[in-house]
Amino acid sequence: MEVRHLKLVKTVSEEGSLTGAGKRLFLSQSALSHQLREVEEKLGAALFQRVNKKMILTEVGRRVLQTANLVLCELEKAETDVRKYIDGDAGLLRISTECYTVYHWLPPILSSYSKHFPKVEIQIVAEATRQPKEYLLQGKLDLAIISCLTKSEDYGPCEFTELFTDNLVVVTSADHPLAQKETIDASDFSKEHLICYTAPIAVLDVFQRVLIPEGIKPRRVTHMQLSEAIVEMVKANLGITVMANWAIKPYLRSKKLVTIPFTNHAIRRTWYAVTLKSNHQPQFITCFVDHMLRHPIAGDSRPCG
Numbered sequence: 636m637e638v639r640h641l642k643l644v645k646t647v648s649e650e651g652s653l654t655g656a657g658k659r660l661f662l663s664q665s666a667l668s669h670q671l672r673e674v675e676e677k678l679g680a681a682l683f684q685r686v687n688k689k690m691i692l693t694e695v696g697r698r699v700l701q702t703a704n705l706v707l708c709e710l711e712k713a714e715t716d717v718r719k720y721i722d723g724d725a726g727l728l729r730i731s732t733e734c735y736t737v738y739h740w741l742p743p744i745l746s747s748y749s750k751h752f753p754k755v756e757i758q759i760v761a762e763a764t765r766q767p768k769e770y771l772l773q774g775k776l777d778l779a780i781i782s783c784l785t786k787s788e789d790y791g792p793c794e795f796t797e798l799f800t801d802n803l804v805v806v807t808s809a810d811h812p813l814a815q816k817e818t819i820d821a822s823d824f825s826k827e828h829l830i831c832y833t834a835p836i837a838v839l840d841v842f843q844r845v846l847i848p849e850g851i852k853p854r855r856v857t858h859m860q861l862s863e864a865i866v867e868m869v870k871a872n873l874g875i876t877v878m879a880n881w882a883i884k885p886y887l888r889s890k891k892l893v894t895i896p897f898t899n900h901a902i903r904r905t906w907y908a909v910t911l912k913s914n915h916q917p918q919f920i921t922c923f924v925d926h927m928l929r930h931p932i933a934g935d936s937r938p939c940g
Contacts, residue, residue: 638710640674641703643667644682644692648700651689725754726917731763731770732780736832736862736882741780748926755919765838768793771911777920782904796908796924801879803840803902804894808872814893820901821849828874829853833860840902841877866892877902 646656653667660667675681682696692700732741745757763770767779772791780798805819813823824846836842846852857874859865865876866886886892908924910916 636674636677636699638706640670641699641706643670643674644696644699645703645707647671647683647690648692648696651691653690726919727756727758727777728919728923729758729760729775729777730780730923731760731767731776731778733764733767733782733838734832736879737780739862739882739885744927744930747930748923751926752919752922765834767909771909774911777910778923779909780906781909782906792912793909794912796910796928798906798908798927800903800905801881802896802900803877803904804880804883804896805875806866806869806878806883807875807893807895808869809891809893810872811875811893813875813895816895818898819895820898821845821851824853824875825851826854828855828857830857830859830865830868830874830876832865833858840904845897845901879904 642660643656646659647653647667650656650659653664653671656662657664657667662670671682678695678699680695681693682699683690684693685691732738749755749757760770760776763776763779767776767781770776771779771793805813805823807813813819813827816823829841831839831841855874857868859868862878862882865878866883868874869876870889870891880894883892883894887894908927910920910924
């Protein structure tokens with residue numbers, strides 16, 4: 636059976652005649668009669684019987700009507716949802732970032748966006764944190780926030796929107812010997828205990844852009860998941876760390892920490908919002924990128940746009 640057959644059965648059962656059904660479906664009586672014969676031949680059973688010039692459903696017809704009510708209702712809901720999706724009124728926005736520190740400044744933006752788009756459900760895809768490209772290209776992600784961009788062609792059919800730039804700085808206890816330095820270079824790490832985020836060295840900027848090119852290895856490296864835990868270790872003068880200037884700023888009020896820039900700002904990053912290129916991109920995805928551009932990022936970072 637086709638959708639047109641289900642519409643026919645539903646409408647004829649409500650109108651009681653092919654004439655009345657034809658007016659609602661904008662079809663002639665002969666066209667409806669042809670469709671009815673067609674579906675009855677496919678099923679091998681009559682769907683209606685005439686009683687006092689009125690078309691009454693048979694037992695088979697009543698069963699087909701049950702299906703028609705379910706299917707047509709779901710189709711109507713689907714059409715409504717698709718229209719809302721295309722118009723940007725409602726939908727699911729799946730987001731991930733390549734760095735957990737982004738959640739220092741992202742939540743206020745999510746909150747503000749939700750007030751403007753209350754029918755858009757926002758889902759944080761945490762498992763895509765270390766592989767946003769794969770999730771984007773597999774259609775499991777709508778938007779990724781990244782900074783480790785090398786060649787855009789590595790991301791295939793993706794569109795990049797520059798959000799802001801920031802600097803990574805060295806963070807030490809105020810009592811640490813390095814706290815007296817004006818700038819830090821790779822050689823300063825050779826005798827230090829470096830506390831960094833739980834991530835492979837291959838994706839940590841301080842290793843890839845400062846230490847490895849100079850052939851320097853810290854005396855000791857400890858990986859920790861939470862910024863708060865790293866900060867407390869550094870406060871206790873148990874090691875040093877490297878963080879974005881905006882990520883460490885809230886912790887500087889105690890005066891127990893000192894930030895020192897890298898020589899020549901060796902780790903200056905540009906952040907991007909990455910989405911798949913599409914002529915049918917839901918409006919609410921584009922609006923989220925615009926929302927990030929309009930709202931300043933926490934700390935000392937400089938939004939673009």
